[in-house]
Amino acid sequence: MRRTLFRTRIKFCGMTRAGDVRLASELGADAIGFVFARDSPRQVRPPEARSMRNALAPLVDAVALFMDNSAEEVREAIRQVRPSLLQFHGAEDDAFCRGFGVPWLKAVAMGDGQAPTAAALQARYPGASGFLFDGHAPGAAGGSGARFDWSRLPAELAKPVMLAGGLDPDNVFDAITTVLPWGVDVSSGIESAPGIKDGERMRRFVEEVRRADCHVEHDTDA
Numbered sequence: 001m002r003r004t005l006f007r008t009r010i011k012f013c014g015m016t017r018a019g020d021v022r023l024a025s026e027l028g029a030d031a032i033g034f035v036f037a038r039d040s041p042r043q044v045r046p047p048e049a050r051s052m053r054n055a056l057a058p059l060v061d062a063v064a065l066f067m068d069n070s071a072e073e074v075r076e077a078i079r080q081v082r083p084s085l086l087q088f089h090g091a092e093d094d095a096f097c098r099g100f101g102v103p104w105l106k107a108v109a110m111g112d113g114q115a116p117t118a119a120a121l122q123a124r125y126p127g128a129s130g131f132l133f134d135g136h137a138p139g140a141a142g143g144s145g146a147r148f149d150w151s152r153l154p155a156e157l158a159k160p161v162m163l164a165g166g167l168d169p170d171n172v173f174d175a176i177t178t179v180l181p182w183g184v185d186v187s188s189g190i191e192s193a194p195g196i197k198d199g200e201r202m203r204r205f206v207e208e209v210r211r212a213d214c215h216v217e218h219d220t221d222a
Ligand SMILES: O=C(O)c1ccccc1N[C@@H]1O[C@H](COP(=O)(O)O)[C@@H](O)[C@H]1O
Pocket: 013, 014, 033, 035, 037, 040, 041, 042, 043, 065, 067, 089, 132, 134, 135, 141, 142, 143, 144, 145, 146, 164, 165, 166, 167, 185, 186, 187, 188, 189
């Protein structure tokens, strides 16, 4: 779903410290993400995520990210953390993703091979609330800072598009004014080390998103 820009949603992912969660809320992030994917340098366990969630300000969403986790692991994270959105990066199918009764995004790996069409994505994941396009190769882990060619994004998706993969304060303006995504998701581009967010990079990222939102001319006849 491409759109007239008013306010691009911002998600800061891969939180491992309560202070970063608090700062993300104060800077105006719409959502923060906890990574439950195994082998990620940002992986957190449900009890840690639950305690970080307490640092979240009202009206900021908690998102739980999975990559081929078991149903039991997903259920336990939901039970403890109460995320408002799930994000699946692995080979999970529509039935698996919808089985938890929580709205979910399907992450699409754009790093390799042929880009999927909008029709194929919508047919394969009819229950998804939206699609997140990431720069990693299929089967490889995300959060790698890998960017992809934005012109490969499928046109005419009926659902919200989240853009991810190698975004940072220096390229997010171009990303937004080029793609007009519903939202942007960033992990490594606002870090000083995996899982360690950098306050100044977070602040600059938000500033650049707002600058992009003001830059686009709005159609006042609509
Ligand atoms: O952050 C991780 O470690 C991670 C692990 C497994 C799957 C996805 C992961 N992160 C997500 O990847 C994208 C892009 O991250 P980056 O900005 O390029 O570092 C984003 O959606 C992260 O949430």
